[in-house]
Amino acid sequence: MPKLIAKTPLSGLWPVTHRDLSLSEVALDRITSVAPFRGQEKALAKALKPLGLAFLAPNSFAEKAGVRLVWTGRDQAFLINAVLETPAAALTDQSDGWACLRLEGAGAADVLMRLYPLDLRAQVFAPGQAARAGLNHMASVLMRTETAFELLVFRSMARTAWAEIAEAMQHVAARRAL
Incomplete structure (x- = not known):
């Protein structure tokens, strides 16, 4: 009988880095x-x-x-x-229903403001704040920590969220390189 192996929602995807921005998965216990x-x-x-x-x-x-x-x-x-x-x-x-992504680095707010209808500048959305908001077409919970943004998205949408954030990172990094 085959054995099932527990995997995180984004297993197999390596952290994405563009300039000083980094996107990674956070494994939550419960x-x-x-x-x-x-x-x-x-x-x-x-x-x-x-x-x-x-x-x-x-x-x-x-x-x-x-x-x-x-x-x-x-x-x-x-x-x-x-x-x-x-x-x-x-x-x-709710443990198996959600995935957690972490975006950190200078410009993280700029990346996420391309995808969220929120003002995420530090003076408006400070560390310790959270919002239940749409990440493009996906439901999510967005949190700002002292050093990063953490996003909870439905497990079934985790790879889509990952791809959209990675693409927005690429655009922001390209703009900053000009």
Whole structure:
């Protein structure tokens, strides 16, 4: 009987580099959708406290010791790289449904502004901010860290997202070379 081998959504694709821009995959251990039940916000806050996190304001994310909580919509967030057990929220495992891409380097915002209908300049979209927005025709969650942008896209669209970002990187790098 053949053995199945777990692969990341973008396995086999090497990081793409154009000038000082780099696109790579981030392998995430676990993604859990967290949606507090009505009136259970305090109980959820108590459950998140041992992780060093609190439920978020819209368009933001928080990270502590490799665990991240990302706002993904009204009364909803993704908990990344941690396990949470609480009766205060609807918890849904999303681990196999998403891929994470990381774009870093000078000009990363310029690349992504070709694909997102958002102003991603640092003074507008600062580190710690997140947005649920369309990456061209694909649903995504965009986060700005201190040094990069990280994007969550549906696993089924990961290679398409990769190709579109790589192409936009090429265009930005060519423009900067002029």
